Amino acid sequence: MKYINSKKKLIGIIALAIILIAAAGFIFYVSDYYHADNTALAALKSTNSYTVNNTDDSITFTPTKNKSNTGIIIYPGGKVQAESYSVIASKLASEGYTAIIVKMPFNLAFFGADKADDVIADYPEIETWVIGGHSLGGVFASDYAVDNQDKIKGVIYLAAYPSSNASNATFKTLSIRGSLDNLTTSEDIEKNKNKFPANTTFITINGGNHYNYGNYRVQTGDNNSTITREQQQEQTVNAILEFLKNL
Incomplete structure (x- = not known):
């Protein structure tokens, strides 16, 4: 015993x-994790075009003029600080779209996949919702959209693709990746192409890479881009704006 x-x-x-x-x-x-750089932090200040509300749960960029009834929810990439996406969010807000970056527990969307529920509940005045995400964030943004097709009208994949089948989804989708992205490769997109909805627009940014969608340090395993971060973000925002017009 x-x-x-x-x-x-x-x-x-x-x-x-x-x-x-x-x-x-x-x-x-x-x-x-990857911290936001000074450019991203500077974009967190309110301007004549938008106001910024930075809380423990999210960062909201609200347009001050020509405000659309469409809102955009952004899920950050894995182990990337939410503030890193403030530049892209601020540019969308400057064009009249409310943009909300969700802060994830441990900077991993895996632990906050349904956080879009709280965002949508907090902004009842917004009639149309689009959700997007970078890398791992795009995977869980896609999963959320598939499970909430009554709430989501569009999905934006930034260097990302669906992990679960979204081919029968009713929402429209936009896929953007850089030609030099070494973390979400063209082979990854091709292998998972049958999981995307039929009405997906695929865009490749020549010379772009994986981490340039956010403003943070060089990401391990990625290639250097041959265009500037600003150029990649400008092309990304222009593609998103065109996508939003055609929802």
Whole structure:
């Protein structure tokens, strides 16, 4: 009996040690994330064209003129600080679209896939919703849209593709990737093309890469772009604006 109790105690200690090691590993993993750069932080200031409301849950860019009844929800890429997407969001707001960047727990959309529910509930005056996401954020934005087709009219994939089948979805979609993207490759898009809705517009930005959609440091594993970050973001915003006009 004494031997059995000692064995149980040892198993308990080993199990606890494994849990603690896993927890420490997770904390280390999520603490090493991509921070927004100074350009992104500067875009968080309200201007004559839009106001910014930065809370613990989201960053909202609200147009001050020519306000559309269409709102855009943005899910950040994996381990990328939400503020990194403020430049693109501010440019969309300057064109009259309310843009809301969702802040994810641990900077991972996996832990906040349904956060768009709160955004939509907070802005009842917005009649049409589009959701988009960068990389991992695009995967979970797609999943949300598939599960909420009564709420979402459009999906924007930035260097992303559906992980679950969206081919029968009723919403329109826009897929944008850079030709030099080494993290979401052309092969990745091609292999998952049958998961996209039939009415998807595919755009490739020549010379663009994976991380230029946000404003943060060089992303491990990606290629350098041959166009500037500003040029890639300008082309991205122009493509999104055209997409929104044709919803």
